[in-house]
Amino acid sequence: MTERLVPYQPLDLQEPADLVAAIRQRRGGELINLDRMLLHSTPFSRGWNAFLGEVRSHLSLDLKLRELAMCGVAVLNRADYEFLHHSPIFIKAGGTEAQVNALRSLGQQLMPQGLFTALEQDALDLTIQMTKSIEVDRSLMKRLQEQLGNTRLVELVGVIATYNMVSRFLVALEVTPDQH
Template identity: 70%
Template sequence: MSERLIPYQPMDLAEPAELVAAIRKRRGGQFINLDRMLLHSTPIAEGWNHFVGEIRNNLSLDPKLRELAMCGVAVLNGAEYEFFHHAPPFIKAGGTEEQVQALRLIGQPSFPSTLFSAVENDAAELTFQMTRNIQVDSALMKRLQATLGNTHTVELVTVVAAYNMVSRFLIALDVNPEEHPPE
């Protein structure tokens, strides 16, 4: 195995103290490899912690839909790190192990849509269209808006957009999963 081009910051990084403390607080005391890479730039780490923290903790969107979109983006972009971190919260939010395995087929003709509700299938399709095509079918957006309302539709679109950013960062900098996913 070759040496990392950009190494992770050390696990015991102490500075900038306020930011390191804020990241650890958001993660329940944990420090993951993503954080250790982000901390090469204080402004990026600060903005990321706030923005992604809001997406992870403060949306009114159903957490199962949020995590479904995150897992879907991970699969579509080949970001195993992202999937590793979002499959457990998907299950905690009401998903099943069978659905987790099904999400690995998102965007493929063999995707088992019968395992998901209509709105979950629409969320999966939105994830696929935004990630692969960028353009989204207007009929799909109308269905989502009619089912979820304006706020939740905007939040779902933002989750997909934000986690496309996350996966691109992870892949470009070769951020790898820790041995055990955080709870």
């Protein structure tokens, strides 16, 4: 394996104390590799922590749908780290192992019929379109708007956009899965 271009900050990093403490509290005491990379820039890490905290914890969009979109983005962008972190949350939110296994080939083949609800399939189609071609089919957006309403549609689009940012950060800086 080649040497890391940008090394992780140490696991026992203490400064900036308020930010490191806030991240540790949100993570249950540990800094994960993503945090250790972000902490190279205090302003970036502070903004990321606040923004992603809101996206992860304060949206009205159903948790299962959020995590489905996050997992879809991770697969499409080959961000294994992201998929490893979010697929267990997807399962806890009501997803199944069969759905997780199907997600591993998202964008490469059609999803098995009946495995996802119509809303979930539309959310996956939106994830693919936003991630791969940027532009989104208006009829798909209309269907989603009818099912979700304006607020939750904006949140779904925002989750997909946000996790595209996350995956691009992870892949570019070669953030690897945490070793426990």
